[in-house]
Amino acid sequence: MGDNKPEVWLRGKVAGVPNLLQPVAHALLQSMEEIEKYTQGFPEELLWKMSSGRASVGFHLQHLTGVVDRMLSYAKAEKLSEAQFAYLKNEGNSNEDISMKILVQNFRKKVEEAVVFLKNTPEDILTENRPVGRKALPSSVIGLLFHVAEHSQRHVGQVLVTVSFLKENREI
Structure with a gap:
C-alpha cells in the first residue's frame, strides 16, 4: 500500500461484490489497509497499554x-x-502470547473472509430480518453489513489516535 494510492472507494469496484455491497467492501478493505499502516513500527510493549482510561491498541x-x-x-x-x-x-485482556503481527494478520484474514461473504450475498436478501444477540434485537442483512463497515472505521480511528498518542508520549 503506497501513500499515493487513492482511498479504496476511489479505486473502483471490488470484483465480484454486488453493487449495493460495494461500500461495505470498500470500508473493510480501507480499514485493513489503515490498520496495517498505523500499526507499522508501533512498539510491542505498548500494545496493551491503556492511556487516560481508554482502550489499548x-x-x-x-x-x-x-x-x-x-x-x-x-x-x-x-x-x-x-x-x-x-x-x-x-x-x-492483555496476552503476551499475542503479538501485534498476529492481531493484524487475524484482522486481515477476517476482512478477506468478509469480502468472500459479500461476493456470495445476493442483493435480494439484504432486507431480510436478522436477530442480533441473546435478546434477538431486530436488524437486517444490510443493517449488519453496514454496521460492520462503520464500526470498523470507528475503531480504526481510535487505533490511529491511540497509536499516535502513545508513540508521541512513550507512556511506558
Missing part, C-alpha cells in the same frame, strides 16, 4: 476482528458459538 485490534466475525454470523442467520462468546469476553 490490542483491544481495538481484537475487537475489530471479533465484530466482523460476529456480524457475519448474524448476517448468515447464525447464533454465536461458545467460541465467539469466549472471544468476546477476552477482548482487551
Whole structure:
C-alpha cells in the first residue's frame, strides 16, 4: 500500500461484490489497509497499554476482528458459538502470547473472509430480518453489513489516535 494510492472507494469496484455491497467492501478493505499502516513500527510493549482510561491498541485490534466475525454470523442467520462468546469476553485482556503481527494478520484474514461473504450475498436478501444477540434485537442483512463497515472505521480511528498518542508520549 503506497501513500499515493487513492482511498479504496476511489479505486473502483471490488470484483465480484454486488453493487449495493460495494461500500461495505470498500470500508473493510480501507480499514485493513489503515490498520496495517498505523500499526507499522508501533512498539510491542505498548500494545496493551491503556492511556487516560481508554482502550489499548490490542483491544481495538481484537475487537475489530471479533465484530466482523460476529456480524457475519448474524448476517448468515447464525447464533454465536461458545467460541465467539469466549472471544468476546477476552477482548482487551492483555496476552503476551499475542503479538501485534498476529492481531493484524487475524484482522486481515477476517476482512478477506468478509469480502468472500459479500461476493456470495445476493442483493435480494439484504432486507431480510436478522436477530442480533441473546435478546434477538431486530436488524437486517444490510443493517449488519453496514454496521460492520462503520464500526470498523470507528475503531480504526481510535487505533490511529491511540497509536499516535502513545508513540508521541512513550507512556511506558
